[in-house]
Amino acid sequence: MTLYSTTSFYKDIRAGAPGEQIFIDDFLKFLSVSYENVTQRQGFQVIDTDFVAMSRYYEIKTNYKDDNKIIVEEYTNINKTLSPISKGWFYKSKADCLVFISKATRAMILVPFNDKFKSHYESIKDNYDLINNKITIHNGSKWQSAFRKIPLDAISGYFSLYRKTQGEP
Numbered sequence: 001m002t003l004y005s006t007t008s009f010y011k012d013i014r015a016g017a018p019g020e021q022i023f024i025d026d027f028l029k030f031l032s033v034s035y036e037n038v039t040q041r042q043g044f045q046v047i048d049t050d051f052v053a054m055s056r057y058y059e060i061k062t063n064y065k066d067d068n069k070i071i072v073e074e075y076t077n078i079n080k081t082l083s084p085i086s087k088g089w090f091y092k093s094k095a096d097c098l099v100f101i102s103k104a105t106r107a108m109i110l111v112p113f114n115d116k117f118k119s120h121y122e123s124i125k126d127n128y129d130l131i132n133n134k135i136t137i138h139n140g141s142k143w144q145s146a147f148r149k150i151p152l153d154a155i156s157g158y159f160s161l162y163r164k165t166q167g168e169p
Contacts, residue, residue, distance in 0.1 A: 019062025
């Protein structure tokens with residue numbers, strides 16, 4: 001008998017919502033950028049995109065912990081005993097920009113998600129452990145994602161740190 005802890009698909013979705021709101025308030029609205037929230041539209045979920053703005057796609061990740069590391073999901077499912085192996089958002093996303101957001105400090109790590117960054121990531125990823133996430137159960141389906149924690153030093157020159165200063169607008 002295999003014992004494992006699980007996470008909820010809907011809980012994971014709710015966990016990302018505060019970061020999406022921070023992105024809207026502190027970045028898009030603050031900079032007066034017109035945008036469309038497409039998080040609930042299936043066609044955009046398939047390509048891992050949350051917002052469309054200025055003809056660009058943004059993927060929001062509310063998992064930055066102010067620890068100078070980003071989390072990159074390489075597998076949506078790595079456990080073939082649960083379901084077929086499936087690549088993660090790093091390989092599926094059609095976003096133009098990744099935005100890693102801290103709920104605690106509202107800091108944003110903006111990564112242009114272009115061929116240059118993707119190539120750099122591929123060249124460094126094996127220097128960092130591939131970590132299996134908890135098993136997720138949703139509507140009777142099970143899967144287990146896997147990710148790497150990449151230090152910002154390893155992607156120096158490939159990202160910008162953005163933080164709206166608090167105070168009078």
